[in-house]
Amino acid sequence: MKKKPFIKPALRLAMLWPHTWAGVTLGGLLMVIFFMGSLSVFAPEIDRWMMPSTRLEAPDGPVSLDQAVRPLVDRLSAGRTVQGWFVRLPEERNPVLTLRLRAEGGAVNGVATAEGAMLPPVGTLGASSFFYPLHYSLHLRMGFIGIWIVSFATVAMLVGLISGVIIHARIFKDVFTFRSWGQTRRSVLDLHNLTGVLALPFHLMISFTGVVIIAPIVLPSGVNALYGGGIEGFYNDAIGGFDRPRAGVVAPLAPLDPMVAEARRLWGGGKVGYVQVLHPGDAAAYVRVSRSTEDRISLNNEPVVFDGVTGAVLKHAPLGPVVAAQRFLSGLHIVAFHHWSLRWLYFLLGLSGCALIGSGLLCWLEKRRAAHGVRAGVGWRVVAAMSCATTVGLLLATLAMMAANRALPADAPSRAMTEVAVFFGVWIASAIHAGARSAGGAPWRSQTGAAAGLAVACVALNGLTTGDHPFQALADGKMAVFGVDSVLLLTAALASAAAFRLGRSAKGRVGVEEAKHA
Amino acid sequence: MREPTRLRMAARATAAIFGAYGLAWGLAAFGAPLGVWSGLSPADAVMLASLIGLLVLPLASLWAFAVPRAAVGWLALGGGGAALTLLGGLMRTAAP
Numbered sequence: 182m183k184k185k186p187f188i189k190p191a192l193r194l195a196m197l198w199p200h201t202w203a204g205v206t207l208g209g210l211l212m213v214i215f216f217m218g219s220l221s222v223f224a225p226e227i228d229r230w231m232m233p234s235t236r237l238e239a240p241d242g243p244v245s246l247d248q249a250v251r252p253l254v255d256r257l258s259a260g261r262t263v264q265g266w267f268v269r270l271p272e273e274r275n276p277v278l279t280l281r282l283r284a285e286g287g288a289v290n291g292v293a294t295a296e297g298a299m300l301p302p303v304g305t306l307g308a309s310s311f312f313y314p315l316h317y318s319l320h321l322r323m324g325f326i327g328i329w330i331v332s333f334a335t336v337a338m339l340v341g342l343i344s345g346v347i348i349h350a351r352i353f354k355d356v357f358t359f360r361s362w363g364q365t366r367r368s369v370l371d372l373h374n375l376t377g378v379l380a381l382p383f384h385l386m387i388s389f390t391g392v393v394i395i396a397p398i399v400l401p402s403g404v405n406a407l408y409g410g411g412i413e414g415f416y417n418d419a420i421g422g423f424d425r426p427r428a429g430v431v432a433p434l435a436p437l438d439p440m441v442a443e444a445r446r447l448w449g450g451g452k453v454g455y456v457q458v459l460h461p462g463d464a465a466a467y468v469r470v471s472r473s474t475e476d477r478i479s480l481n482n483e484p485v486v487f488d489g490v491t492g493a494v495l496k497h498a499p500l501g502p503v504v505a506a507q508r509f510l511s512g513l514h515i516v517a518f519h520h521w522s523l524r525w526l527y528f529l530l531g532l533s534g535c536a537l538i539g540s541g542l543l544c545w546l547e548k549r550r551a552a553h554g555v556r557a558g559v560g561w562r563v564v565a566a567m568s569c570a571t572t573v574g575l576l577l578a579t580l581a582m583m584a585a586n587r588a589l590p591a592d593a594p595s596r597a598m599t600e601v602a603v604f605f606g607v608w609i610a611s612a613i614h615a616g617a618r619s620a621g622g623a624p625w626r627s628q629t630g631a632a633a634g635l636a637v638a639c640v641a642l643n644g645l646t647t648g649d650h651p652f653q654a655l656a657d658g659k660m661a662v663f664g665v666d667s668v669l670l671l672t673a674a675l676a677s678a679a680a681f682r683l684g685r686s687a688k689g690r691v692g693v694e695e696a697k698h699a
Numbered sequence: 700m701r702e703p704t705r706l707r708m709a710a711r712a713t714a715a716i717f718g719a720y721g722l723a724w725g726l727a728a729f730g731a732p733l734g735v736w737s738g739l740s741p742a743d744a745v746m747l748a749s750l751i752g753l754l755v756l757p758l759a760s761l762w763a764f765a766v767p768r769a770a771v772g773w774l775a776l777g778g779g780g781a782a783l784t785l786l787g788g789l790m791r792t793a794a795p
Binding site: 192195196198199202336339340343344347389392393396397399400402403404405406407408415418419501502503504506507 | 741
């Protein structure tokens with residue numbers, strides 16, 4: 182008796198259309214999300230590389246808010262009324278005090294050493310304020326529009342993964358199949374299957390937890406049903422938010438260090454991540470002390486809210502079980518906890534996601550090339566140019582921004598925005614170049630070669646401008662700098678090898694086509 | 700499955716995008732008051748309903764391509780979403 186197949190052939194056939202078209206239409210966007218997400222895993226390390234004045238050692242003991250931080254706040258406010266301020270305390274990966282003030286006449290930011298010495302402005306958005314927001318919001322902040330687009334693409338990724346599993350019946354056999362020799366088309370398909378199957382649990386986890394983080398924003402019907410005040414009211418209730426207006430009566434702010442001690446007692450240990458002070462100097466002042474999550478997977482930072490005048494605890498509520506589960510899933514995505522091997526694994530698996538998406542796009546392109554022969558249609562050319570611009574082009578833009586970061590003088594006017602302009606300028610130029618040259622494929626080889634050159638230039642510029650060349654960084658124990666430099670050099674090596682091989686196969690292809698026409 | 704014309708594929712694609720989101724919307728809109736009714740705190744109920752909605756979303760989206768007729772997909776996903784949203788609204792007015 183013949184066994185009935187678990188997945189019917191008709192279903193497999195039906196899954197092919199959404200798999201293909203979700204990938205072809207959203208593959209470029211997903212590539213940006215996956216690449217920037219992979220970089221964000223090491224955002225603090227890239228920040229150290231891009232902000233040389235912050236390449237410091239982490240402090241041994243806790244930082245005193247009253248002695249180190251409050252004088253800085255007074256200095257930054259320069260006599261103006263402060264509506265509120267925020268400080269992130271130094272830790273191993275981020276060894277500086279980061280201050281944000283909301284004062285009369287605008288916001289002021291500052292970076293200082295753990296001892297409380299003000300550092301010059303960093304002059305860059307760095308990875309944490311440029312690559313990371315690009316990953317989850319594409320820098321389109323208005324009305325959460327970027328978050329909506331990224332979430333849509335992420336659900337499409339889940340659709341692609343699930344349909345891919347259904348299409349692909351021989352799932353276990355293919356773990357051991359990679360035919361790198363012979364036809365490009367076959368090895369591209371093998372790479373697509375290999376990265377898809379081997380890293381499937383990671384891709385499913387990272388895509389799902391990615392939307393889980395912002396679940397109440399992108400699926401707000403539950404919030405609408407139970408919270409009249411919208412998303413703000415929900416978050417206040419769910420994760421320990423607290424708000425009260427200014428009283429208009431002057432009252433001095435109580436010492437903050439005892440509040441920190443009390444918060445740590447309530448937590449049963451742990452370190453302070455950040456502290457927020459609202460309405461300082463007012464009778465309605467309050468202070469929120471949040472725990473650092475570096476020792477736990479969950480993003481639950483157990484905020485404790487104190488009365489700013491009396492120092493009494495105003496709010497300290499444990500999370501509900503489902504909200505706690507959501508915080509755990511979010512932490513699983515963000516990987517902010519201390520675990521170096523797992524962090525590298527996230528980085529590599531994130532890049533394997535890029536390989537999965539990229540090889541999928543190439544697979545489609547190679548198949549169409551075989552079907553249509555030499556003459557390429559407009560659709561094919563658009564996908565070819567987009568694939569090139571969102572893979573090598575994106576890498577080029579990232580490297581160009583890092584090179585500009587080290588090449589621009591420290592006191593250049595609007596330095597941070599110039600870097601951003603370089604990023605988008607190079608990216609757009611790469612897309613135009615790819616579009617113009619897409620008739621015979623895309624300029625993969627020349628752009629890959631340029632990426633190799635830029636990566637070497639980044640390492641050289643860092644060595645020249647800061648003196649922290651890889652050997653010096655290693656000797657000084659600046660592992661973040663050494664790590665970024667090493668990955669840059671590895672990128673250069675891989676990119677030159679790829680450019681070399683692309684050159685060879687291009688020659689081969691021209692040869693074959695000439696032979697066909699002969 | 701009938702011959703896939705452009706119009707039919709468009710009907711399926713829109714069902715997969717808007718119909719599936721409608722169903723997820725309905726699940727969260729109905730699940731949140733249902734969770735409160737069954738004893739969860741409002742924040743937990745909203746979160747649980749949203750998570751279930753998100754879990755169902757990609758599966759519902761693919762199902763729109765697997766059903767024999769696009770109209771069935773639209774009816775089940777869009778109609779189901781609308782019905783659940785309505786039910787959620789009724790629950791809220793019945794037990795404030």
